[in-house]
Amino acid sequence: MTTELTRHPFFAGLREEEINRLAPCELGVSYDPDTLIFETGGEADCCYLINRGNVALEVVAPAGPPLVVETIDDGGLLGWSWLIPPHRWQFDARAVSHVEATRIGAECLRAAMAHDPSLAAEVTRRLAEVIARRLHHTRLQLLDLYGQRS
Amino acid sequence: MSAPTLSPRPTTTGPVDERLLPVPHRVVDVRRDTADTMTIGLEPIHGMPPPFEPGQVDMLYAFGTGEVPISISSSTQVADRREYTIRRVGAVTTALTNVERGDRIGVRGPFGVPWPVEAARGGDVVVIAGGIGLAPLRAAILHVLEHRQAYGQLSLLYGARTAGDILYREELETWRSRLDVDIDVTIDAAGSGWHGNVGVVTRLVPRARFDEQRATALLCGPEVMMRYGAQALLDRGIAPERIFVSAERNMLCGIGTCGHCQLGPYFLCHDGPVLSWDRVGPYMSVREL
Ligand SMILES: Cc1cc2nc3c(=O)[nH]c(=O)nc-3n(C[C@H](O)[C@H](O)[C@H](O)COP(=O)(O)OP(=O)(O)OC[C@H]3O[C@@H](n4cnc5c(N)ncnc54)[C@H](O)[C@@H]3O)c2cc1C
Ligand code: FES
Numbered sequence: 231m232t233t234e235l236t237r238h239p240f241f242a243g244l245r246e247e248e249i250n251r252l253a254p255c256e257l258g259v260s261y262d263p264d265t266l267i268f269e270t271g272g273e274a275d276c277c278y279l280i281n282r283g284n285v286a287l288e289v290v291a292p293a294g295p296p297l298v299v300e301t302i303d304d305g306g307l308l309g310w311s312w313l314i315p316p317h318r319w320q321f322d323a324r325a326v327s328h329v330e331a332t333r334i335g336a337e338c339l340r341a342a343m344a345h346d347p348s349l350a351a352e353v354t355r356r357l358a359e360v361i362a363r364r365l366h367h368t369r370l371q372l373l374d375l376y377g378q379r380s
Numbered sequence: 381m382s383a384p385t386l387s388p389r390p391t392t393t394g395p396v397d398e399r400l401l402p403v404p405h406r407v408v409d410v411r412r413d414t415a416d417t418m419t420i421g422l423e424p425i426h427g428m429p430p431p432f433e434p435g436q437v438d439m440l441y442a443f444g445t446g447e448v449p450i451s452i453s454s455s456t457q458v459a460d461r462r463e464y465t466i467r468r469v470g471a472v473t474t475a476l477t478n479v480e481r482g483d484r485i486g487v488r489g490p491f492g493v494p495w496p497v498e499a500a501r502g503g504d505v506v507v508i509a510g511g512i513g514l515a516p517l518r519a520a521i522l523h524v525l526e527h528r529q530a531y532g533q534l535s536l537l538y539g540a541r542t543a544g545d546i547l548y549r550e551e552l553e554t555w556r557s558r559l560d561v562d563i564d565v566t567i568d569a570a571g572s573g574w575h576g577n578v579g580v581v582t583r584l585v586p587r588a589r590f591d592e593q594r595a596t597a598l599l600c601g602p603e604v605m606m607r608y609g610a611q612a613l614l615d616r617g618i619a620p621e622r623i624f625v626s627a628e629r630n631m632l633c634g635i636g637t638c639g640h641c642q643l644g645p646y647f648l649c650h651d652g653p654v655l656s657w658d659r660v661g662p663y664m665s666v667r668e669l
Contacts, residue, residue, distance in 0.1 A: 286570075286578065298570040298578045305587065326575050363583075370580040371568050375605045376511030376541045 234258060234332040238279040240307050240356060248349045255338035261325035267308070268319045274311035275336045280304050283329035287321040300364070301326060307360050312336035399635050402441040402486025405429075407479045408461060413547050416468045417512060418477045419453065422485060423461040429487075432456060433494035434519035435626065435654045439634050440464060441486030442475035449631040449649070450476070451516035452490060457526060462487075465515035465547065491634040493654045495520040495598050496624060503594035504533040506618075508609045510581055510601025511540055514547045516626050516653075517600050521555075528560060533595075535562040535588045539581025539605070542567055543574050562589050581605065585612035592617035600626040603664055610657045620658035627652050627660050 233253050235241045241249065259278070261267055267278070267285060278285075284303045288296040299321065302308050308331070311319050317336070343350035409421030423429075432438075432452050441447040454463035468477045479485065497505075497520055505524050509517050524531050536555070540546045546565065556563045564584045566577035577584070582605070597613050599606045606625045613623050629648050632640035636650030644663035646652055652660070 284577070295571045295573070298574060301566075301576075301578045303577070303587070367580050367583050370582065370604075370608060373604060374541070374568070375580065375602050376513075376539060376545065376568070 234279070234281060238281060238332065239305050240279055240360070244349075244352065248346065248352070251342045251346055251349060252334070252339065255335045255342060257333045257335070259331050259333045261329040261331070263325055263327050265325045265329075267323040267325060267329075269322050270319055272319045274309060274317045274319050276333050277307060277309040277312055277336070277339075278331040278333055280306045280308055281330045281332060283325060283327040283331075285329055286324050286326050288324055289321060296322065296324075300367070307357075310357055310361060312339070313354075313357060399488055399491075400633065402439070402447070402488050405485050405487045407481055407483045407485060409463070410479060410481060413465060414545050416477075417465060417547065418468075419463055419465045420476070420479060420485075421454075421461050421463050422487060424487070425484070428460060429462055430490065431459075432462070432490035432519075434497055434523050435495035435516060436490035436492050437516075437631075437634075437649075437653065438462070438464070438487050438489030439491070439631065440466075440472075440476055441488070442472050442479075443484065443486060445475040446472040447486070447488075448472045448476070449491070449628075449634065451519075451626075453515045453518040455522040455526065456519060457522075465512070465518070467512040488634060491631075491649050493652055495626075495654050496596060497523045500524075500596035501527075501530045503531070503596055504535070504590040505531055506533075506535045506537070506588055506590045506595050506597045506613070508537045508581060508585070508597065508599045508601070508613075509539070510605040510609075511545065512547070513599075513601030513605070513626070514538055517598060518548065520598055525555070525558075525561070533562065533590050534560065535590050536564070537581055537584040537588055538563070538565045539584075539601070540565070540567050542569055543576075564588065580608075582608045582612040585609070585616060595622065597623045599623065603627075607661075607664055610661060614657075620661060621656050623657035624654050625657060625660060625664070626654050627664060 282304050284301050285308055286298045287300045288298050291297050404425045405422040408423050411419045437449045437451050439447050440450045450464045452462050453465045466473050466476050468474050507517055524534050555561050566579050570578045599609045610623050629641040629643050631649045632638045634649045636647045641648040
């Protein structure tokens with residue numbers, strides 16, 4: 231089966247029956263530049279596989295414009311708060327350019343994972359990889375790498 | 381800056397002790413790049429500067445203040461003058477970034493092992509720069525652009541602290557508008573007016589366009605960035621012998637005699653600053669070297 235899911239690196243290589251299980255959860259969405267995709271504190275009821283464009287994760291700064299903490303590009307995964315209670319977004323997500331994405335409904339995804347433990351293990355493993363990579367990048371960002379020559 | 385009274389001397393590379401004498405140059409151009417960084421153009425007061433290769437450094441002497449190593453950031457094709465991009469961090473770099481046209485500066489060099497731009501011919505070139513680290517790479521990038529047919533893909537991955545810290549903005553725009561160069565810029569922190577990437581430069585490596593088997597990588601920036609940059613390249617499958625970094629330690633003589641620039645078994649003014657990762661990597665991860 232070819233759905234948008236099979237084309238995205240996050241789900242690449244999943245078995246056909248696993249993709250079939252996930253297919254009902256997906257919805258193609260697109261956003262114009264500057265659109266707010268979700269807001270801090272809102273219910274995290276989905277995640278997005280970015281197929282085109284990029285998305286900025288922003289923090290609202292007191293008495294100033296929002297600060298961008300990271301951008302997520304095509305091939306990236308946006309949002310993991312759906313997995314971890316209390317299922318609330320931790321940042322604002324804003325489309326920087328025109329964005330095409332696959333929205334995966336959280337309830338549907340959780341149900342598919344509950345039904346198929348090996349799918350659950352694989353999705354969780356891949357998510358852990360994404361989270362570990364982001365954590366590594368965040369740590370490097372905290373080091374203020376370019377502040378000093380060495 | 382007060383005018384020095386140095387007598388002129390030939391500017392060709394001479395015997396070793398000659399290379400300890402600064403040659404008086406005149407500042408012919410001054411451009412502000414960012415709040416703390418300037419590019420200055422220098423011409424010898426007498427004669428022509430000796431030839432150099434991309435990645436080599438000159439010792440710049442701010443008369444009355446001191447002497448520091450600075451990479452030559454201009455094209456090797458420009459014979460009569462050289463450019464240096466200098467970030468203000470202490471006494472000497474402050475003096476060098478306060479110069480005006482007509483001021484005099486002493487120059488010794490060029491010193492050191494250059495970027496392997498000749499050995500890289502026929503393959504892809506991936507350049508990873510962080511902050512002021514783009515300056516020592518500029519001559520290598522210009523070299524590849526000037527001999528574009530001789531190389532495959534050219535990818536430049538550049539990371540800076542903020543949008544205001546991006547060096548050579550106009551030049552980056554010009555390079556980006558060419559169809560034969562891939563440029564990916566990322567910054568650590570941004571306001572909402574920035575429409576580019578936010579995040580560390582190493583995360584650009586997985587999606588950069590180059591063939592791991594035939595690519596040569598050139599890295600320059602803070603050491604921590606180079607370490608993680610080299611790791612990201614190794615993860616992509618580039619062999620450590622094809623990853624080159626500019627390893628910098630403060631220099632004094634520049635000619636391999638004082639030992640000031642030592643890193644492990646290397647005197648970086650002589651064996652470096654450019655070294656392949658298989659040789660220098662182990663020493664760049666050791667504490668207190
Ligand atoms: C091979 C080589 C090439 C270089 N190329 C350039 C260049 O193109 N442009 C440029 O702006 N600078 C370059 N530098 C760095 C430059 O030489 C130093 O910034 C300069 O020596 C600082 O002198 P200062 O008197 O202004 O500051 P100092 O008073 O000596 O130092 C001020 C602060 O900067 C730190 N510092 C000094 N030198 C270095 C260094 N090399 N690396 C990291 N931290 C340092 C010191 O620890 C101190 O905290 C290069 C260095 C080397 C070894
Ligand atoms: S600076 Fe003296 S040995 Fe390198």
